[in-house]
Amino acid sequence: MSEVVRCERRGPVAVLTLDRPKAFNALSRAVLEALLAHAEAIAADGAVRAVVVTGAGRAFSAGADIDEMRPMNALAAEAFSRLGHRAFHALENLGVPTLAAVNGFALGGGCELACACDWIYASSAARFGQPEVNLGLIPGFGGTSRLLRRVGVAWAREIVLTGERLDAETALRIGLVNRVFEPDALLDAAIRVGETIATRGPLAVAAAKRVMQAGQDANVEVAHALEQSAFGAVFATADREEGIEAFLEKREPKFEGR
Numbered sequence: 001m002s003e004v005v006r007c008e009r010r011g012p013v014a015v016l017t018l019d020r021p022k023a024f025n026a027l028s029r030a031v032l033e034a035l036l037a038h039a040e041a042i043a044a045d046g047a048v049r050a051v052v053v054t055g056a057g058r059a060f061s062a063g064a065d066i067d068e069m070r071p072m073n074a075l076a077a078e079a080f081s082r083l084g085h086r087a088f089h090a091l092e093n094l095g096v097p098t099l100a101a102v103n104g105f106a107l108g109g110g111c112e113l114a115c116a117c118d119w120i121y122a123s124s125a126a127r128f129g130q131p132e133v134n135l136g137l138i139p140g141f142g143g144t145s146r147l148l149r150r151v152g153v154a155w156a157r158e159i160v161l162t163g164e165r166l167d168a169e170t171a172l173r174i175g176l177v178n179r180v181f182e183p184d185a186l187l188d189a190a191i192r193v194g195e196t197i198a199t200r201g202p203l204a205v206a207a208a209k210r211v212m213q214a215g216q217d218a219n220v221e222v223a224h225a226l227e228q229s230a231f232g233a234v235f236a237t238a239d240r241e242e243g244i245e246a247f248l249e250k251r252e253p254k255f256e257g258r
């Protein structure tokens with residue numbers, strides 16, 4: 001059986017490709033379980049320094065698998081929602097940056113998956129939306145919370161409550177997407193950023209990500225305290241010594257993650 005999510009290594013970058021192009025990469029249980037398994041494997045693999053999530057064919061993902069959802073009762077739907085949350089939480093909490101390279105439709109759970117990544121690059125052909133209200137549903141994989149934190153309350157309400165799609169330029173303008181690329185250039189651009197991150201201090205990258213995540217919803221005093229203690233912790237590393245020495249000696253640093 002072919003894999004529904006492929007994981008390929010491009011040097012220090014792991015590329016996760018949703019690979020059900022005929023179903024527009026709909027998020028079935030198998031896809032969510034595969035995403036969770038890949039995230040756990042990457043978490044255990046110290047050589048991966050960044051992750052790019054993308055889709056095969058015309059879609060990034062057209063959301064939860066509607067065929068699979070159709071016969072569910074309320075309990076089964078809740079369990080399905082919980083599985084999606086576990087998978088996206090595992091990706092979100094990786095100690096390395098995750099980028100969504102949105103190549104086409106990112107609808108419903110597909111948009112929620114993109115929002116679980118640290119940031120989003122999009123092809124000019126990308127289309128975003130939370131069309132759940134068209135199905136008599138609401139977002140169920142974190143869309144009501146992550147989208148809101150990314151684009152603000154007013155845009156999140158418009159997107160979720162109307163179910164209308166946004167094009168890539170609009171997504172860029174409202175801060176859902178960081179950059180837009182020509183379709184052929186998207187994946188290479190995302191991988192290049194991953195390669196750049198791989199040249200930085202891994203402990204520092206992980207600590208900065210952790211502090212921004214934990215501080216985002218904390219009160220500002222707590223967020224500042226988290227930053228101060230993480231700053232102290234990275235200051236005690238060999239990587240910090242190497243980084244500063246390399247700067248003073250005008251050479252590239254060689255970080256070892258210790």
Ligand code: CO8
Nearest residue numbers: 023024026062063064065066077080081108109131140141
């Ligand atoms: N699930 C299953 N199959 C899908 C999905 C999907 N979400 N989206 C597309 N497909 C399939 C179609 O059924 C079709 O299959 P087939 O060729 O066998 O008929 C194939 O992909 C191509 O689709 P279209 O023929 O519709 O292609 P178009 O180019 O005309 O349209 C669209 C592409 C715009 C992507 C369109 O397919 C579409 O609107 N899809 C549905 C998008 C949607 O409503 N997504 C939200 C789903 S609900 C959700 O994500 C909630 C997440 C939380 C769940 C919590 C647990 C309960």
